[in-house]
Amino acid sequence: MGDVTNSIAEEAKAPPHALAKDEREPKFVTEGVNVFYGEKQALFDVNLNIFENEVTALIGPSGCGKSTYLRTLNRMNDTIDICRVNGRVELDGTDVYSNVIDVVHLRARVGMVFQKPNPFPKSIYDNVAYGPRIHGIAAGQQEVDAIVEESLQRAGLWKEVKDRLHEAGTGLSGGQQQRLCIARAIAVQPEVILMDEPCSALDPIATARIEELIDELRQNFTIVIVTHSMQQAARVSQRTAFFHMGYLVEVGNTEKIFTTPNDQRTKDYITGRFG
């Protein structure tokens, strides 16, 4: 399928740089990515570019490989013994599966937020401070304090938790926990944040809160989000990629995918005929 560059004019509300994305260097370039779980092939020859400072949504029915694709970007698939990846995955022109880049360093640059909120069973403060501490980003207690406050503020959680930073992170509500996980991810100051269905365990109000947050974070980070909700993809993303049965079927401007998709399968999926 490849990267279908769209020629449809962007709406005025779209960010100006999206108009010129063909000329911009992509943050992630993936070419001919195949992923196998043992004998079973989960992704077939995926070519997809991810651009800086915009939200790329990955949609598709369950088992289509969108989460698998997301996890190849920060090599989380490495943790599964039987998983094999081939093809090129480049971050800023460097192959992340080569020896040039260390996996720990890669994951510091490419943060991740998971489907189910998974704060550490520690205090709110320690949850956010953990990343900066292990990477030695902050020197001294004051700097850590500053990073914790800034990260919680950017995650929109500061006001709610500033008086109980030393209480358990697991004691927060589901939506707050997920924002805590986002704060924890941005505390490491990554370049890209991967989100694997971050709202699927949350109620509509908490979901709306996270979606607003994603839109704000787009200013500073490149975001890739896997979602089951097409409304969510339409609301938060600038670009959408549709996966089906391990193939990337179609990718393009979100407006275009949801209004005039090229492929019949995309059309069927977004109109709710399957999936």
Add this chain to the structure above:
Amino acid sequence: MTDIGMNDLIPTQTSRQRGVKASEAVRRGLKRRYAAEARFKAYGMIAIGLALAAILTLFTTIISSGLPTFTETKIQLTVHLDEQVIDPSGERNPETLARANYRKLVLDTMTDLFPDVTGRTDKRDLRGMLSRGASYQLQQAVIADPSLIGETVSFDFPVASVMDLYSKGIFDRSVPESDRPVSDKQMVWFDELRDKGVIFTTFNTTFFTNADSREPELAGIWGAAVGSLLTMFVTLMLSFPIGVSAAVYLEEFAPKNRLTQIIEVNINNLAAVPSIVFGLLGLAVFINFFGLPRSAPLVGGMVLALMTLPTIIIASRAALKAVPPSIREAAMGLGASRMQVVSHHVLPLAMPGILTGTIIGMAQALGETAPLLMIGMVAFIVDIPGSITDPATVLPVQVYLWADSPERAFVARTSAAIMVLLSFLIMMNALAVILRKKFERRW
């Protein structure tokens, strides 16, 4: 429910008719289903009742036969520490003091209690009421404080174990004299002294401070308890770090291949190896090959560590497996290295389970006798061990030794030793529960 065959579900029936038929079948089956449930509950309650009865019998037997050990009968004697007998030269040479005839001093004091007893046999019987440990006690007192020589000092000596048993009512006059180790005359003298308050009963501190002895009234559990503590210390120091590291490596780092599978199966098999085999291994390797001292807590601890390792490894692996993968993913997603994921997150969360497994393994090791027989910890040790290389014995072996002794008074001491061993085990299990509750965290 056999009457609902396929034929009954013919399409001519309306769904309402079918519904009625089905609910009828359910109603008929209900009684049988509830009866099965009631039967199952009854079986369970009977089983629990039997188990409780067995435990109750065990505890009442042990406690009722062990309780007399916690009191001891003593005799208060006023001994004149005659300088002529102890140290005629007056030099106070420690060697002379140690060798003096203290036995004569205490026995003379004993005969002085009843000046009208003259016969040789009677005198022997009278002196026989006192423990053989009395002269030793006197010797220790004089060596500790030579200024006592020449003074007249009052001492509390233990009575001979047979008199102690008589005092506790184990023998009485209804038993023919020939069938009991206490003669009629001894009974008379004993009763007279008890009425005068010379013989009295106190809490038995001897039992809790002494090591083993040939004389039941002098035998104590402390030597074996210290031996057990030293052995457990060695076992814990070896098996906990090795077991936990092995579990962490196998669970978190080792590739899953044929070799690790073989190792895993073997660890599980080791847990089922009879403990005496580990004793033989210890004898062959630690004592004969490496020449480590026999009867020592060091070797005992090493052998028990081998025995405990599989338990700790299996329990630790289960605890590590139970840590939710989401915590590992969260830490890895932040760029924590594998070691950081394990040491910062997985291990602390698995700790309650690991500690519980370790304490269960240690409790098992504490009660173990067979492997220690092989490495010579079954010895008769009268000194309280001071280090892990001193000869020592352990609590279960002490129980075994006392149960094997012919003296009647060791029966009660065996039960008392079992009580001490059981209370150690209960304390360890309570500790396991407390640790689990304390470190338990929710996620």
